[in-house]
Amino acid sequence: MTNYDVIFIGSGHAAWHGAQTLAREGKKVALIEENKVAGTCTNFGCNAKILLDGPAELIHHLHHYHGIGINDTPNIIWPELMAYKHQVIDPLSDGLARMLSVDGIDIIAGHAEFTGQQTLIVNHVVYQADKFVIATGQKPAKLAIPGAELLHDSTEFLELSEMPNSIVFIGGGYIAMEFASIARAAGSQVTVIEYGDHALSGFDREYSQEVVEDMIDRGIHFDFGQRVSHVALDEKQKYLVETAQGKRYNADYVMDTTGRVPNIDNLGLKAAGVEYNKGGVVVDDYLRTSNPNIYASGDVIAKAIPRLTPTATFESQYIAKKLSGDSDPIKYPVVPSIAFTLPRLAQVGISVDDAKNDERLRIQEIPYGQLMRFQTLNDVKAKIKLVIDQDKKLVGASLIGDFAPEVVNALVPVINNEYTSRDIHGQIFAFPTHSGIILPLIANYLA
Ligand SMILES: Cc1cc2nc3c(=O)[nH]c(=O)nc-3n(C[C@H](O)[C@H](O)[C@H](O)COP(=O)(O)OP(=O)(O)OC[C@H]3O[C@@H](n4cnc5c(N)ncnc54)[C@H](O)[C@@H]3O)c2cc1C
Numbered sequence: 331m332t333n334y335d336v337i338f339i340g341s342g343h344a345a346w347h348g349a350q351t352l353a354r355e356g357k358k359v360a361l362i363e364e365n366k367v368a369g370t371c372t373n374f375g376c377n378a379k380i381l382l383d384g385p386a387e388l389i390h391h392l393h394h395y396h397g398i399g400i401n402d403t404p405n406i407i408w409p410e411l412m413a414y415k416h417q418v419i420d421p422l423s424d425g426l427a428r429m430l431s432v433d434g435i436d437i438i439a440g441h442a443e444f445t446g447q448q449t450l451i452v453n454h455v456v457y458q459a460d461k462f463v464i465a466t467g468q469k470p471a472k473l474a475i476p477g478a479e480l481l482h483d484s485t486e487f488l489e490l491s492e493m494p495n496s497i498v499f500i501g502g503g504y505i506a507m508e509f510a511s512i513a514r515a516a517g518s519q520v521t522v523i524e525y526g527d528h529a530l531s532g533f534d535r536e537y538s539q540e541v542v543e544d545m546i547d548r549g550i551h552f553d554f555g556q557r558v559s560h561v562a563l564d565e566k567q568k569y570l571v572e573t574a575q576g577k578r579y580n581a582d583y584v585m586d587t588t589g590r591v592p593n594i595d596n597l598g599l600k601a602a603g604v605e606y607n608k609g610g611v612v613v614d615d616y617l618r619t620s621n622p623n624i625y626a627s628g629d630v631i632a633k634a635i636p637r638l639t640p641t642a643t644f645e646s647q648y649i650a651k652k653l654s655g656d657s658d659p660i661k662y663p664v665v666p667s668i669a670f671t672l673p674r675l676a677q678v679g680i681s682v683d684d685a686k687n688d689e690r691l692r693i694q695e696i697p698y699g700q701l702m703r704f705q706t707l708n709d710v711k712a713k714i715k716l717v718i719d720q721d722k723k724l725v726g727a728s729l730i731g732d733f734a735p736e737v738v739n740a741l742v743p744v745i746n747n748e749y750t751s752r753d754i755h756g757q758i759f760a761f762p763t764h765s766g767i768i769l770p771l772i773a774n775y776l777a
């Protein structure tokens with residue numbers, strides 16, 4: 331039996347940041363990982379996705395210049411791009427493992443399963459620790475329909491050696507909308523089938539509709555209000571997708587992008603006395619589970635806060651501080667969310683939809699893409715909706731536009747630190763930059 335101060339189950343962002351902090355403070359720390367070290371974001375999520383999105387984003391920017399200086403759109407050579415993805419992404423896992431071992435962290439390969447309140451087993455070896463952190467993340471959901479075993483998931487898409495001629499995405503959430511944009515730019519015929527009546531719920535309804543319209547203009551087909559009921563593959567390797575509403579689609583590749591579910595199977599949560607539900611592991615305001623020696627961090631938590639890399643990192647760092655003696659409950663600052671569609675969508679703080687139901691809040695839209703100072707980029711759709719409270723403080727914002735991700739980051743300190751107009755006007759920002767122009771515009775509406 332090996333003893334540790336802290337064992338993290340998982341090695342993604344919800345684990346390794348906190349593990350590193352604790353190890354540097356002299357604690358004996360181990361990470362247990364059954365797949366690739368560094369977890370989803372690094373190996374099968376954000377990093378790989380944004381790399382493959384790069385040329386699609388460039389092409390999208392070039393489209394703004396059609397008729398005003400550029401006529402041709404280059405083609406994406408997918409196999410070359412995929413080779414570059416492997417060159418950049420594949421070494422990251424071993425690189426992180428080496429970095430963590432320099433800090434004295436043991437990395438144990440295999441599946442962890444609790445066998446009791448303070449013990450777990452990996453490959454028949456029992457490990458004991460004072461504290462455990464469950465940071466096992468999520469995995470793709472699987473539709474419960476005939477033919478579900480034929481469907482592909484996000485990890486497989488990010489490994490495609492050739493871009494299929496046609497792809498159907500089931501679901502119109504983050505993954506479908508981001509990957510559909512990439513696949514279309516790489517030449518595939520793309521269809522998105524969504525159960526609800528709109529895509530990208532969680533983002534401003536009007537702006538997400540504009541993204542859908544933009545994607546339709548680029549040749550992507552959408553069908554809303556359709557529940558996929560059956561998938562089959564014929565002898566020519568062509569898929570047939572059918573919906574309960576009677577629609578049929580043919581495609582070379584079909585993706586199940588209907589969400590993600592917590593990795594809590596065969597984890598021995600009952601043996602450890604850890605409560606859970608279908609949203610994940612239940613925690614209190616200290617990220618402690620129903621077993622006081624076991625914490626949970628990242629995507630695996632049953633939580634309302636967005637399941638994103640920065641929130642996983644924040645939670646793991648919080649747990650490290652807590653295990654080093656801090657006694658405060660976790661307090662989240664505002665969390666910006668971005669859909670890396672083309673154009674991009676961003677959301678931070680109170681949403682426009684929630685603000686509409688609260689008479690103390692005011693919504694102010696600035697169609698900044700049409701302002702003279704932004705005309706140089708011809709990104710005419712770029713807009714921001716501000717949510718402002720009774721004290722004339724910024725409490726939320728929704729954005730659409732190619733530079734929305736960078737602009738939303740600039741708004742994070744404005745909201746968290748309750749900046750006034752004077753705070754913003756008292757600073758000098760670089761010019762011409764998006765945030766440098768938008769921040770003073772926003773300041774005009776603040777106290
Ligand atoms: C395609 C895709 C794109 C994304 N894009 C973005 C983005 O652009 N921006 C963003 O902020 N977020 C993005 N996300 C979400 C982001 O990846 C997650 O929020 C983040 O990875 C969560 O980190 P985590 O450490 O909680 O979980 P993970 O990174 O999933 O790590 C959990 C680890 O635990 C391991 N594990 C599970 N069970 C066991 C067990 N029993 N024993 C041992 N090991 C186990 C798993 O193998 C995994 O490596 C994306 C996700 C996907 C799928």
Ligand SMILES: NC(=O)c1ccc[n+]([C@@H]2O[C@H](COP(=O)([O-])OP(=O)(O)OC[C@H]3O[C@@H](n4cnc5c(N)ncnc54)[C@H](O)[C@@H]3O)[C@@H](O)[C@H]2O)c1
Pocket residue numbers: 473500501502503504505506508523524525526529530531556557558587588589590636637638667668669670
């Ligand atoms: N940019 C980012 O930050 C980013 C990118 C990708 C993924 N992620 C993370 O991954 C998570 C999962 O993403 P996702 O896109 O898989 O899920 P999602 O929850 O964003 O979207 C799933 C969609 O599938 C639809 N759906 C469900 N069942 C259906 C059915 N039977 N037929 C048709 N449609 C159906 C839902 O209505 C929903 O719109 C996100 O919530 C987020 O935490 C984040």
